[in-house]
Structures are given as structure tokens and as C-alpha cells.
Amino acid sequence: MTTFAEKVRETPSCREPAYRPAMWMSDDEKRELDRKIGDAGLYQDLFTMREMVRTAPENIEIKKALVSGIASAEFAGIDAFSRKVVEWQEWPVPQTLIMAMARQTWDEVRHAWLAKGLIESYGGEIGDYPDTLAGGAPPPGVSPQGPLTQGFGAQAEQLMREPVVSLSMTNVSLEGGALTLFQETSAVAEKIGDKLMAHCYDYNWADEVTHTAIGDFFVKQLTEDNPEEERKALRVHALAEGFRARLSGQQSEELREFFAEEMTRATSALG
Amino acid sequence: MAVVAIDLSKCINCGWCRRVCPTETIKYFSTGHRTHIVEPDGCIDCGICAPVCPVDCIEAVPGYTVAPELLTAAREKAKQHAGAQRKMKLDRDAVIARTLEKLREGVHAGA
Numbered sequence: 001m002t003t004f005a006e007k008v009r010e011t012p013s014c015r016e017p018a019y020r021p022a023m024w025m026s027d028d029e030k031r032e033l034d035r036k037i038g039d040a041g042l043y044q045d046l047f048t049m050r051e052m053v054r055t056a057p058e059n060i061e062i063k064k065a066l067v068s069g070i071a072s073a074e075f076a077g078i079d080a081f082s083r084k085v086v087e088w089q090e091w092p093v094p095q096t097l098i099m100a101m102a103r104q105t106w107d108e109v110r111h112a113w114l115a116k117g118l119i120e121s122y123g124g125e126i127g128d129y130p131d132t133l134a135g136g137a138p139p140p141g142v143s144p145q146g147p148l149t150q151g152f153g154a155q156a157e158q159l160m161r162e163p164v165v166s167l168s169m170t171n172v173s174l175e176g177g178a179l180t181l182f183q184e185t186s187a188v189a190e191k192i193g194d195k196l197m198a199h200c201y202d203y204n205w206a207d208e209v210t211h212t213a214i215g216d217f218f219v220k221q222l223t224e225d226n227p228e229e230e231r232k233a234l235r236v237h238a239l240a241e242g243f244r245a246r247l248s249g250q251q252s253e254e255l256r257e258f259f260a261e262e263m264t265r266a267t268s269a270l271g
Numbered sequence: 272m273a274v275v276a277i278d279l280s281k282c283i284n285c286g287w288c289r290r291v292c293p294t295e296t297i298k299y300f301s302t303g304h305r306t307h308i309v310e311p312d313g314c315i316d317c318g319i320c321a322p323v324c325p326v327d328c329i330e331a332v333p334g335y336t337v338a339p340e341l342l343t344a345a346r347e348k349a350k351q352h353a354g355a356q357r358k359m360k361l362d363r364d365a366v367i368a369r370t371l372e373k374l375r376e377g378v379h380a381g382a
């Protein structure tokens with residue numbers, strides 16, 4: 001008999017309008033983005049987009065593009081966290097963690113709602129811009145876990161379903177990193193006099209603090225007295241941070257050393 | 272001169288302090304555990320980390336004296352960090368200026 005969790009796993013993500021990830025943009029779509037925001041290549045870099053908003057606050061398309069890029073991750077968050085509410089019931093995790101995932105799902109719904117309202121206040125709508133690397137469901141046949149596991153096969157997908165891995169990567173690393181983006185975006189919005197944008201991202205920021213705290217609390221609880229699991233949590237945190245560092249061109253000395261140490265461990269394991 | 276310490280009972284490991292530390296003296300991945308720790312001898316008392324902490328868990332440790340040669344090395348590292356940040360900002364500003372110029376000229380719009 002198929003369990004509810006299995007059914008959910010087999011059900012592809014969907015949204016109306018449908019997801020349209022930027023990485024599968026056609027040449028025509030790239031030209032359209034070039035026309036609207038100057039360079040389609042910039043669309044994945046939300047930090048640069050935000051600085052463009054600061055530099056050219058009168059350009060409404062750049063504002064729409066920035067908010068659409070962030071909204072993409074909010075929609076992906078609704079999908080991801082709601083799946084965990086169901087799937088993690090088959091894992092040996094506390095019921096309070098399941099409830100925390102339900103709360104996070106609702107938070108992401110509010111964030112997506114706020115983003116939708118903000119885009120509409122600029123005269124646009126969800127779907128005007130493609131989904132960014134950070135979010136969106138991929139086309140049929142591609143891993144539903146997103147770009148971090150694409151190309152790594154079923155084992156990576158399975159790994160991402162583990163609560164410790166998922167919490168460390170998504171809640172602690174990605175949402176912890178998003179704190180900077182939200183706070184700085186809110187500050188830019190304040191500076192250019194866009195009170196609505198400032199308010200929205202200040203609101204999101206507060207929720208992200210809670211999500212990071214939830215993730216950290218449960219990773220601690222689930223890895224207590226288990227050094228292997230703790231190392232795994234640290235490893236996926238490093239992977240997520242390394243991924244982000246490569247995008248921004250910044251990687252700390254400590255992160256480089258961590259990966260070198262991991263390589264040494266892997267080499268010794270191979271004998 | 273003060274250095275800072277992190278109250279681990281409050282820290283949520285968001286890593287913001289570590290990402291902004293100009294001397295990379297706030298460690299996490301090398302601690303072997305999921306804890307953010309300040310290596311005091313790399314701290315230059317710049318005051319950047321405490322204000323960004325969302326849970327206010329970074330506090331000054333007054334009276335700690337960093338050896339002069341370590342302080343000089345840490346300040347040098349901070350200078351290099353600031354230089355790299357400045358270069359990144361200038362590069363980004365140049366990209367933005369080029370992009371906005373293209374938009375103004377309507378190159379892509381075919382105007």
C-alpha cells in the first residue's frame with residue numbers, strides 16, 4: 001500500500017502560473033530580460049540586482065525583477081517545508097519538529113503573499129520574471145530537490161530528505177545567509193523611500209531569524225551525542241556556504257581548509 | 272581595547288558575524304562542532320560583528336590584551352579584507368553602471 005508520504009514524494013511541485021526556472025530560459029526569453037533589466041545574466045545575482053535598485057530606484061522593472069527573484073525562493077519554501085510536514089512523519093523525529101515545519105510552511109506562504117502584493121504594487125505579477133536558481137520546481141524528469149542536488153543522482157536526493165541534512169542546509173545555512181539579504185534589502189528600500197518594500201523585507205527578516213533558530217535547535221537535538229551526524233550537519237552547511245561563496249566570488253580561508261580536510265578524510269577512507 | 276566572545280547558549284549559528292568579520296577570526300567549520308567561536312588573538316575590536324547579531328549574543332571581553340605582533344598581523348589581514356571588499360564593490364558598481372547605460376541607450380530595446 002502506498003503511504004501518504006510516498007504519494008507526496010511522487011507528486012511534482014506545481015504553481016499557477018507554472019514554474020519557469022531561469023536556467024532553462026530560451027534565447028528569446030533572455031533577450032526579453034536583456035531588454036527589461038539590461039542584462040539577463042544579472043538576474044541570478046540578487047545582491048547585484050538590489051544594488052541596481054539602489055542606483056536606479058526609478059526603474060520599476062528592476063524592482064519587479066528583484067522581488068520576483070526573492071519570491072521564487074518563497075514559493076520553493078512553501079513546497080519544500082510542506083513536504084517535510086508529511087515526509088518526516090516517517091522519520092524518528094520529535095513531533096515538535098513536524099509542527100515547526102508546519103509553522104514554517106505558513107510563514108513562507110505569508111512571504112509569498114507579501115511578495116505577490118509588492119510586485120502587484122509595481123504593476124506586475126508573479127510570472128513576469130522567470131524563477132531564480134534559488135527556487136522553483138524543475139521541469140519533469142529533473143530532481144525535485146533543486147539545483148543543489150541536480151546531477152548528483154538518487155543518493156543526493158535521498159540525503160536531502162534526511163532531517164539533519166535538510167535542516168542544516170536549508171534552515172541554518174540558507175536561511176541564516178538570507179538574513180543578510182533581507183536586512184540589506186530592507187535598508188536599501190528605506191533609503192530610496194520605498195516604505196512598502198522596506199516593511200516587507202523587515203518582516204521576512206524576523207521570520208528568517210526564527211527559522212534559523214528552529215533549524216539550529218533541532219540539528220543540535222538530533223545530533224546530540226552523535227559525532228558522525230554532527231559532522232554530517234557541518235559538512236552540508238559547508239557545502240551550502242561554499243555554493244553561495246562561489247556565486248559571490250568569496251570563499252573564506254576557513255572554508256577552504258574545511259574542504260581540504262574533507263578531501264584528506266575521503267582519501268584516507270579510500271585507503 | 273576589548274575583544275569579543277559569543278554566548279553559545281544564545282547563538283543560533285546563522286553565521287552572520289563570521290561572514291562580516293574582517294579578520295576571519297570567528298571560526299565555525301574548524302571547531303569540529305557546530306559552534307561559533309572567536310579566536311581572541313585575531314580580534315581587532317572593529318565592532319562590526321556585534322551589531323549584526325540577530326540574537327545579541329556577542330559581548331565585549333574587556334581587559335583581554337592581544338599581543339602586539341598578533342594585533343599587527345590581524346590589522347594587516349583586515350586591511351587586505353577591506354581592499355578585497357572595495358575591489359568587489361568597484362567591480363559591481365562598474366557592472367551596474369554598464370547595465371544602466373545600456374538601458375538608457377535602449378540598446379536591447381532596439382530603440
